[in-house]
Amino acid sequence: MRALLAGLVLVTAACSTPEPGGNAPSKAPAPQGLKVEEVAAGLEHAWDIGFLKDGSLLLTERPGRMKLVKNGQVTPVDIKLDDIQVRGEGGLMGLVIHPDGQRFTVCFNTTKDVRLTTYRLDGARATKTKDLVTGMPSNSSGRHSGCRPTLAPDGTMFVATGDIAQGRNPQDKASLGGKVLRIDAETGEGAKDNPFIKSPNANERRIYTYGHRNVQGVVVRDGGQVFSSEHGPDVDDEVNLLKAGANYGWDPSKGGTQGGYDESVPMTDLKRFPDAVEAVWSSGSPTEAICQAAFWNGKLAITALKGSKLMLFTLDGDGKVQNVSIPDELNDKYGRLRAARTAPDGSLYITTSNGSNDKLLRLTGDV
Template identity: 85%
Template sequence: MRALVAAGFVLVVAACAAPEPGGTAPSRAPAPQGLKIEEVAGGFEHGWDVGFLPDGSMLVTERPGRIKLVRNGQVTPVDVSLSDVQVRGEGGLMGLVVHPDGQRFTACYNTSRDVRLVTFRLDGTKATKVKDLLTGMPSNPSGRHSGCRPTLAPDGTMFVATGDIAQPRNPQDKTSLGGKVLRIDPETGEGARDNPFASSNNADERRIYTYGHRNVQGVAFRPNSDQVFSSEHGPGVDDEVNLLKAGANYGWDPSKGGTQNRYDEDVPMTDLERFPNAIPAVWSSGSPTEAICQAEFWNGKLAITALKGSKLMLFTLDDAGKVQNVSIPEELNDKYGRLRAARTAPDGSLYITTSNGSNDKLLRLTGAA
């Protein structure tokens, strides 16, 4: 491995990861040995997410609107009706999470009307729709900034990372589900009872955990901790890793306080002048961006895939959640192209998908991180 030491990274981390006066940038990481990569399966097209089943097999979503079952390296299409999936640009079939009963899973996808969460029941290689869990998440006809990744929290609630669909008012509008991290009941789709805006008269506001986001790609729960982290795409600069605080604003506002209707991407990712109480990122890419994607804890570190950067980034955090260093495994650095999904399996290994558009891979990582 090598530490990430680009000048832009050091400058930004000094500001974001150590906000106290006199703080220092994270140090370079040591170089652990023994990382092993196994190509479990191939032939995917934009593999978007991975879910683990009780028998050791896996479900993999593909953005064009297909779900594949992977068992012992063999890939079988799941018989499921996804005729309402709209595949355009960044949109299509996206995130997936398997429910604790091991029989149901919830997938997130664009339709012609919205982005929605739909729960299915799996029986062998056939999946039957159970219900629309949550509808009405905003969708851009081009698919831009669609989000959308569900993840089950240790407390049993479902967190959902959403995009702002490149509409300027969505991130700061608490009646919109775009540009948010949602926290919902996985059985009903309603906001969790102890959510920060649970007393609101608006059902969508009751679902919001955090707001003021641009295009959240993943949410990760730190083991043995109450800390929740998100990974988020920046515009031309400043991809962000955020430590989420219930009810907090993360400061993205391309409407400039509602004063303009165009999507102004020259505003800061975290606008502390307009929103002094907004929460700064614990890490920011500076320039150029990496197009960081899914976040997952693995071997004690926060592992985040990168699309444009074509790498896996491993963040070492202190007890407070501040970034101490970032390292990049050479074994994955620009070796497999764009990396998207990252999910920790029950056996402790890390599964990653590539997202190059043809013959994409499902990778399994073991060994030291």
Template identity: 90%
Template sequence: MRALVAVSVLMVAACSAPEPGGNAPSKAPAPQGLKIEEVAGGLEHAWDIGFLKDGSMLVTERPGRLKLVKNGHATPVDIDLADIQVRGEGGLMGLVIHPDGQRFTTCYNTTKDVRLVTFRLDGTRATKVKDLVTGMPSNSSGRHSGCRPTLAPDGTIFVATGDIAQARNPQDRTSLGGKVLRIDAETGEGAAGNPFASSSNANERRIFTYGHRNVQGVVFRPGTDQVFSSEHGPDVDDEVNLLKAGANYGWDPSKGGTQGGYDESVPMTDLKRFPDAVPAVWSSGSPTEAICQAAFWNGKLAITALKGSKLLLFTLDQAGKVQNVSIPEELNDKYGRLRAARTAPDGSLYITTSNGSNDKLLRLTGDV
């Protein structure tokens, strides 16, 4: 029987979330003075945000469009995505801007795979540079296609991936599904120092952590070496995980290869089957929030929620343990489903809605 974490307190504007296996932390007051500015509208399932050096932004839309947002206007970017497959949860997804400010790498489904492709931006035209990583598994329905790249402080790219609802993928270290990858930003190969760098398998060399279900975001805590991920659970137990190189996070719907189908009744972190698996630092319990992308903002871990239609703000101690969780009333079921979250160079937080019609790019400032 899976362990459930009580989360009824998450349904109020100011709350605390219990620690898995522990007592509920103290309650935190809801943030005061939050200001929300609508930067752009008219988007459709806005998936990710990248900041350019001139202050403009790139925004991906899942139906296969890329927008350049500047001075409140969203202009289509001419980009060749002729091989894209848009279906269900799949399409054009995550985005990361390279340090040169001209190249960007985005992730999308094709008829064959999910792949990371690097482009060069020139005005409102993007020219393909190279396929950075190909062969990430893809489900024809688009299910569990989560793929979001994030630039690490050391210049490598971390990539959150989904298991495409195929039972063997999370525990199979030759598959790139259900993983967090760490790759060289120029070659797409496994980055130096990766936990399985000596493997003869190129996919395994790319793996940083495994045993995940559908990772939606990876973020680095400023001033530390801590890396956190946000992950969708099935009907219970969305997770926030503190990532450790080479670690298993315990999702195994194949039950050790004994289950032919995709058995979602197994625990998100199956400590009985994998005693060394790493427990989550926070779990939603029931119901799930469908947490999405994570960003650090004003010292807190900010995570958007799709089903929950809210922003969750986690206060962490120095070790990365969750002390409390607050939910700003200004974003609690006011804008619908929230997906992207990126901290801008000026310290503000940008988020997107993902309702499918007239989605918005929002800028958050103020006291949290």
């Protein structure tokens, strides 16, 4: 595939450290020899990426389109997304390729819900096989729609969801909003060893963690640690190390006593929830609007929308952040960055999300 890619730019990377705030990291050694290649352009809010066995890839665009990138060509995928609603932050979002290399699951808003639907790909045509999960809450404005699926090594699927800006959802285990789910990738039911698997409520059986605001990324580290990346309100974007059954402390309803959506509460409210799990990193102020997360060359790579940068987190074995580096070549050079997926060849693919002439980029080199 490398020979098919155009627009190679070779640069020598530098790094900087975010402004102090939250869990401020130390300065990292400068990355060296980072290469940025433009694979495709002319996209619109490219939301997620999946790699096929023949070396080509699929990507989703929030306005409800899919593209197949193969042999240097970008081809629209013929797909029917039943009752899709594209508005604000909502539309066609996350994508995951199944191990058979023929099926994929996407997440999108409808007029009734946010849902996960599985399709089979034949050339550039996709045929629906089943709705995997329905009933995830959806805001008619599209706000805080989530929704990011990722396959785990054991074959289960993690699904990061947003709280749709409804205050009671994050702490309500009957709601799938403001959660990280873990489901059987074939049936959509809760994974058999989930923390609430004995609950009589099917939604609660799907829950892995709760008390989240608007999770934009979830990724599994070699060895089994699971991390999420999450939008804060006006402060405290968070990177969280997920623990099965844990509460991450977001509660804009203040225990159901507050109407509306009070965003002045802490992202992790330890006063209300003393056992809530604190973030391994938070942005403090200003927020970066961090987005998708992927492990790349041993580091946790996270894109930023508002921050218009790629953030590279060095973690220790316990999942604690040691330092953060920001490559200059992606620091406010391409605008808002959204998707991040590690390719089978070890490179990192990311997308821009500016709304017009968005790009698919491939990164290689030492970081």
